[in-house]
Amino acid sequence: MSLISFLGPKGTFTHEVANMLGDDLIPYCTIPAVMESVANGESTYGIVPIENSIEGPVGVTLDSLAHKYDLKIYKEIIISINQNLIVNPGTRMEDIEDVYSHAQAIAQCQEFISKNKIQPHYAISTANAAKNIVGYRNKAAIGNSKAAELYNLEILVSNIQDNDNNETRFVVLSKDDHEPTGCDKTSIIFSIYEDRPGGLYKILGIFQKENINLTKIESRPSKKGLGKYLFFVDFNGHRDDEVIKNIIEEIKSNTYFLKVLGSYPEFR
Amino acid sequence: MSLISFLGPKGTFTHEVANMLGDDLIPYCTIPAVMESVANGESTYGIVPIENSIEGPVGVTLDSLAHKYDLKIYKEIIISINQNLIVNPGTRMEDIEDVYSHAQAIAQCQEFISKNKIQPHYAISTANAAKNIVGYRNKAAIGNSKAAELYNLEILVSNIQDNDNNETRFVVLSKDDHEPTGCDKTSIIFSIYEDRPGGLYKILGIFQKENINLTKIESRPSKKGLGKYLFFVDFNGHRDDEVIKNIIEEIKSNTYFLKVLGSYPEFR
Numbered sequence: 001m002s003l004i005s006f007l008g009p010k011g012t013f014t015h016e017v018a019n020m021l022g023d024d025l026i027p028y029c030t031i032p033a034v035m036e037s038v039a040n041g042e043s044t045y046g047i048v049p050i051e052n053s054i055e056g057p058v059g060v061t062l063d064s065l066a067h068k069y070d071l072k073i074y075k076e077i078i079i080s081i082n083q084n085l086i087v088n089p090g091t092r093m094e095d096i097e098d099v100y101s102h103a104q105a106i107a108q109c110q111e112f113i114s115k116n117k118i119q120p121h122y123a124i125s126t127a128n129a130a131k132n133i134v135g136y137r138n139k140a141a142i143g144n145s146k147a148a149e150l151y152n153l154e155i156l157v158s159n160i161q162d163n164d165n166n167e168t169r170f171v172v173l174s175k176d177d178h179e180p181t182g183c184d185k186t187s188i189i190f191s192i193y194e195d196r197p198g199g200l201y202k203i204l205g206i207f208q209k210e211n212i213n214l215t216k217i218e219s220r221p222s223k224k225g226l227g228k229y230l231f232f233v234d235f236n237g238h239r240d241d242e243v244i245k246n247i248i249e250e251i252k253s254n255t256y257f258l259k260v261l262g263s264y265p266e267f268r
Numbered sequence: 269m270s271l272i273s274f275l276g277p278k279g280t281f282t283h284e285v286a287n288m289l290g291d292d293l294i295p296y297c298t299i300p301a302v303m304e305s306v307a308n309g310e311s312t313y314g315i316v317p318i319e320n321s322i323e324g325p326v327g328v329t330l331d332s333l334a335h336k337y338d339l340k341i342y343k344e345i346i347i348s349i350n351q352n353l354i355v356n357p358g359t360r361m362e363d364i365e366d367v368y369s370h371a372q373a374i375a376q377c378q379e380f381i382s383k384n385k386i387q388p389h390y391a392i393s394t395a396n397a398a399k400n401i402v403g404y405r406n407k408a409a410i411g412n413s414k415a416a417e418l419y420n421l422e423i424l425v426s427n428i429q430d431n432d433n434n435e436t437r438f439v440v441l442s443k444d445d446h447e448p449t450g451c452d453k454t455s456i457i458f459s460i461y462e463d464r465p466g467g468l469y470k471i472l473g474i475f476q477k478e479n480i481n482l483t484k485i486e487s488r489p490s491k492k493g494l495g496k497y498l499f500f501v502d503f504n505g506h507r508d509d510e511v512i513k514n515i516i517e518e519i520k521s522n523t524y525f526l527k528v529l530g531s532y533p534e535f536r
Contacts, residue, residue, distance in 0.1 A: 051489075051494065053489050054491050056327060056488055059375075078494065122371070163491050165493045167493065200482075200485065201469065201472040201473060201476045204468060204469040205469060208466045208469045215495050216494075217468065217487055218487050219485055219486050221322060223321065223431050224433055226319065226435050226437055227483050
């Protein structure tokens, strides 16, 4: 039986994803702690969010994969994010003065919050926010229905996010990536030489030449100064495919840092 | 005399930058409020942070420039960010249980915080964090020396950021951008057609052909779904230069969205 660690506590969106994969679940309270548990063998798989369609990349996930842990992406899972206004039973909209949630959830519901003139406060997770408001009539939390259920709270308003295209992509990390399935994606990170103009153009040309489709390109500061970037690129194909192998070799010889985060089945 | 609005309250890093530019300063408590004040003519210039070398882009600045306000970048200013542990006079390290700061400052000092086993809490700004701890022996704030001064607090430990390459780039926004100086940069935002593979490659090729150096490339979610991006690109040259004019025209005909954020002197 495989142990699965996830970004907890119970009742988070990551918990919802973990439930889809197995029963032997352990929550950890930070993203690096989930990764650490896979790295040291306490768990076989670890689930963390990697990007949201509204708020963008989850910086700590990308930075930890780039700089701290040698883990592989074994699987990707994409779910729709529906945020709800969670309250104690009997609370009415006009009672609410303060609302608590994770910074990303607050950012996703900015219009709702300002329209209703309630004061936002940051919590370490959506589930923790729900836990914090138990017993307070003038406080609300923002989170998923699981969080409301867990703490015997009610959903006063559902789907309060500003934008309906709200999806989060999660990755299942492990020590090894996934064998080829015929419909795979590969994720890599690289840094280009800053003293060679057109470096990124050259790398993109390698994919273009082989007609390989990029599904994501994201830049992150390399932490070495402004204007110095790491690029996170996802593309179709498995690193065991002959054409992908050659692409990776060619990128390696044109970058000063390259890390293959792994190949895994495309989510559908 | 020109009124300058900035991301306040007083004592923030943005205030430090505003002080370099003039005396007639008005603080606003959010980045969109600063932009709104320039858009509606309450102030002539507005100063906001746009990117940090460790934590990356300031999402709300980029998103507001892309989707909400038609403002131009008139100037850029880059300063080194030194974070300090700020306490009430007489507080010792072992007294501190909680530390307050802006989310970016907390993120920049993660190693210091976890090494000293203090509990981080988010505040809306570094200056607000300093204000909040006045009178509490067991609380500290993270911020600049100005914030400590303003509230009669002391710096217990200086330069507590994880990484010494910590710089923030600020932009001065106005209704018009800057006339050419001979050493300028231009900022643009664009979206590529998703159904045309190699779209970004083609755009980068336009710069490459004219040997124009990109000083920044940043992707942000377009808020239309995962894998759909806006690209923020900065490059050398002024939009009044003949070669840059042609480049912008060529990009326009290869993208479905293009916004020129303006041309301004390169900071040195």
